[in-house]
Amino acid sequence: MTGRASIAIVAARLLVERRMILYACALSAVAGLARPHELAVTVFFCSALGVVAALLQTPGRYPDLDVCEQSAPLFGRQLARAKGFAPAVVAVLITLAYFAPQFAQPADGTAAAFVIAAAASIASTMVALCATLREGTARALYVALACATSVGAYLIAAFGTSIPGELAYCALVAFLALRQYGEALARFDPVPG
Amino acid sequence: MTILRMREACFHARGASVGPVTLDVAPGERVARVFPSGRGAAVAALMAAGIVKAGSGSVLIGEYDPRVQSAHCKRIAGYVPHAPSRIADSEFERYVAYRAALWSVDPMRAAAHAKLLLERLAGVHEAFAYSIAGALIASPSLLVLDRPQPAYAQQILAAAGPRAIFSTHVAASAAEEFSAAAADALPVMR
Secondary structure (H helix, E strand, O other), rough: HHHHHHHHHHHHHHHHOHHHHHHHHHHHHHHHHHOOOOOOHEEEEEEEOOOHHHHHHOOOOOOOHHHHHOOOOEEEHHHHHHHHHHHHHHHHHHHHHHHHHHHHOOOOOHHHHHHHHHHHHHHHHHHHHHHHHHOHHHHHHHHHHHHHHHHHHHHHHHOOOOOHHHHHHHHHHHHHHHHHHHHHHHHOOOOOO | OOOEEEEEEEEOOOOOOEEEHHHHHHOOOEEEOOOOOOOHHHHHHHHHHOOOOEEEEEEEHHHOOOOOOOOHHHHHEEEEEOOOOOOOOOHHHHHHHHHHHHHOOOOHHHHHHHHHHHHHOOOOOHHHHHHHHHHHOOOOEEHHHHHHOHHHHHHHHHHOOOEEEEEOOOHHHHHHOOOOOOOOOOOOOO
């Protein structure tokens, strides 16, 4: 797949969800004003909104985009990368919005907290993407796994006091989740109920 | 030579199974099939377009098997869904550019092609015309239509030109509008 196709998919997904992204960023900024220096709140809040952004990719919400993507000459893993990039961008935007008030008045550790929260949010979002192609218990389990991912990231960062460790953990989880999503997408049959 | 070859193709997952479907479509040929339910017609069209993989039997699009070469199949087959699109008039240019990017078509050429196609689809409601024009932008060799509107048959056939067409239907009268000739038998899939 060309970069042009990837950019087109990401741009189209972000465009149709622009209002949702705006509301999420506004909510995130308000939360950032209310609880600016609590790492646990930051990580879990940004991850939760990232999970919601991922669940918005569930087939059926935007049927015209779904039909185009499913009928386009793209391989499952290629499509997965492009579709995974859109909620990852949203997750980063939400985290940026959360930290926007703090960036205005920088304090010690703000940049580190941002990196920790963004990495956890992206990893949780990638895991939650796998839930979009499943139903019932499997879907709920993937959402729970996405929440557990952010808990793991927080524990490594807060109690392991290792930012590189947390980044490595999030990168590994995101990589495996994206591969799993690609495999699931290649096998997915968009059949009407 | 066939551009679409389905042999006892069945789809089993998610509710009642669909098929078996057996048919051949030659380049430039029009084949219309009647199915007992809308779901059956939809799944058969999705299998013919390489979007859904047959659980048993075989499907070949061109010389490719959708189970292992789905991207190649999707270059050959253009798929038009039954449901009308939700694309607004103001979004059509962006929709064309989006499809052009996905199919690696030059955007200027795609825009000009889309304009020509819409002229041929004059009289067709935009909700249907946009989907058909979108599917034809990449110039597929095979056009797969899921329960197309029989009232627009002439315009759709004019827009499709000489390429092969496979359409699924639930009413025999609708299938007649899209079949190669009235004399052709229209087998009902059971």
